[in-house]
Amino acid sequence: MQSVRNAFMNYEELLQQYNIRPTAVRLLILKGIADFAAPFSLEDLYIFLDTIDRSTVFRTLVVFEEQHLLHSFEDGSGKKKYCFHHSASAVSTGTAHDACRHVHATCRVCGRTMCVTTQEIPIVPLPEGFEVENVNYVVTGVCASCKQR
Amino acid sequence: MQSVRNAFMNYEELLQQYNIRPTAVRLLILKGIADFAAPFSLEDLYIFLDTIDRSTVFRTLVVFEEQHLLHSFEDGSGKKKYCFHHSASAVSTGTAHDACRHVHATCRVCGRTMCVTTQEIPIVPLPEGFEVENVNYVVTGVCASCKQR
DNA sequence: AAAAATCTTGCAAATAGTTTGTATTTCTTT
DNA sequence: AAAGAAATACAAACTATTTGCAAGATTTTT
Numbered sequence: 001m002q003s004v005r006n007a008f009m010n011y012e013e014l015l016q017q018y019n020i021r022p023t024a025v026r027l028l029i030l031k032g033i034a035d036f037a038a039p040f041s042l043e044d045l046y047i048f049l050d051t052i053d054r055s056t057v058f059r060t061l062v063v064f065e066e067q068h069l070l071h072s073f074e075d076g077s078g079k080k081k082y083c084f085h086h087s088a089s090a091v092s093t094g095t096a097h098d099a100c101r102h103v104h105a106t107c108r109v110c111g112r113t114m115c116v117t118t119q120e121i122p123i124v125p126l127p128e129g130f131e132v133e134n135v136n137y138v139v140t141g142v143c144a145s146c147k148q149r
Numbered sequence: 150m151q152s153v154r155n156a157f158m159n160y161e162e163l164l165q166q167y168n169i170r171p172t173a174v175r176l177l178i179l180k181g182i183a184d185f186a187a188p189f190s191l192e193d194l195y196i197f198l199d200t201i202d203r204s205t206v207f208r209t210l211v212v213f214e215e216q217h218l219l220h221s222f223e224d225g226s227g228k229k230k231y232c233f234h235h236s237a238s239a240v241s242t243g244t245a246h247d248a249c250r251h252v253h254a255t256c257r258v259c260g261r262t263m264c265v266t267t268q269e270i271p272i273v274p275l276p277e278g279f280e281v282e283n284v285n286y287v288v289t290g291v292c293a294s295c296k297q298r
Numbered sequence: 299a300a301a302a303a304t305c306t307t308g309c310a311a312a313t314a315g316t317t318t319g320t321a322t323t324t325c326t327t328t
Numbered sequence: 329a330a331a332g333a334a335a336t337a338c339a340a341a342c343t344a345t346t347t348g349c350a351a352g353a354t355t356t357t358t
Contacts, residue, residue, distance in 0.1 A: 021325085021326095021334080021335085023324080023325080023334090023335065023336090024324090025335075025336070026335090041315090042315080042316080043314095043315080052336090052337090053336070053337045053338070054316095054337095055316095055317080055318080055336080055337070055338080055339095056335080056336050056337065058316070058317070059317090059335085059336085060335095060336095062317095073225075074223040074225055076222075076223055076283075076285065078314075078315075078345085079314090079315070079316095080315085080316085103273050103275075105275055105276060105279055107279075108282065114276060116273065116274075116275060116276065118273075118274060119273050119274060121273070121286075122271035122273065124252050124265065124267075124268050124270070124271065124286075125265075125267060125268060126252075126254055126265060126288060127254060127263060127265065127292070127293065128293060129292070129293025129296060130254055130256075130288070130290055130291070130292055130293060131290045131291045131292075131296055132288055132289075132290040133257065133289055133290040133291070134225075134288070134289040134290065135286075135287075135288050135289075136225065136285075136286070136287045136288075136289070137270075137273075137284075137285070137286045137287075138284075138285045138286075139275060139279070139281055139283070139284050139285075140281075140282055140283040140284075140285070141279055141280045141281040141282040141283065142279070142280045142282070143276070143278070143279055143280075144276065144277060144278025144279060147278060147280055170305080170306085170354085170355095172305090172306065172307090172353085172354085173353095174306075174307070175306090190344090191344080191345080192343095192344080201307090201308090202307070202308045202309070203308095203345095204307080204308070204309080204310095204345095204346080204347080205306080205307050205308065207345070207346070208306085208307085208346095209306095209307095211346095227315095227316085227343075227344075228343090228344070228345095229344085229345085
């Protein structure tokens with residue numbers, strides 16, 4: 001699979017790869033998402049896109065997540081955050097393997113969340129018989145640039 | 150420090166240890182909390198206590214968390230969850246060491262969240278200069294008893 | 299012990315964020 | 329081109345949290 005952040009990628013094909021009908025609005029929303037370097041909230045995206053209705057943005061995010069183009073998680077900010085999958089397995093496997101496998105670091109001061117992709121989330125032993133579907137590991141604190149000030 | 154779950158503990162002393170004035174309402178709320186074997190939401194506690202106002206319960210939880218008697222986290226259910234610290238370090242150190250150090254497992258079917266205290270959360274390398282204050286590791290899936298049905 | 303100051307609580311309402319109902323528009327298929 | 333299906337916008341509902349304020353309780357000061 002091509003990288004979702006490749007500057008030369010074809011957004012239309014990308015949506016089709018994920019079995020999402022590439023409507024005009026969805027392409028606009030996808031382009032908007034690609035402009036975010038870090039996880040974003042519904043609000044972030046809605047403000048950025050400006051002309052598209054909030055409920056449309058919301059329902060589009062639901063579709064994108066259902067089709068595993070995005071994943072969502074909570075970082076403690078009170079707003080659900082979304083981001084692209086960083087692995088390339090989503091389309092090929094279509095299974096639970098497309099769950100998020102990286103750590104998120106949220107700065108309490110500036111509110112930004114970063115993806116920590118240098119290492120996968122370490123697995124811990126769980127209660128007997130618990131079937132894992134998703135793992136969410138969020139570190140909260142103060143980022144380097146906020147600490148200087 | 151005595152265990153917060155000791156059946157013979159003195160709730161009044163416990164609050165004082167955490168620098169919380171032990172009012173009648175706070176003692177009722179603390180006793181209510183002690184009846185939950187697993188993390189609970191504001192709503193859980195409010196319904197359980199029944200006679201105490203929701204905003205009072207809320208503000209009490211804020212105080213309990215500020216004084217590090219409880220910690221809170223999000224498990225993806227949309228409701229903030231609270232639970233006692235499982236370590237005994239809170240009073241003695243008074244530092245970031247009283248942050249939650251264990252994994253939570255949430256069942257998508259029954260909605261319950263369990264504390265996985267068999268092992269501490271494994272540490273991962275973070276961006277240069279990031280100062281960790283809190284770590285939240287939540288596994289979502291289906292628990293053993295829900296899987297049987 | 300009374301008065302003043304501070305903290306706590308209950309009630310009501312505001313806020314924030316997400317989600318849904320429905321009519322209209324757009325797209326796809328026939 | 330017409331019919332059917334899907335997507336979108338607008339409005340409003342819903343869920344959970346949070347806050348303003350007045351009344352009550354507790355602590356401190358005089």
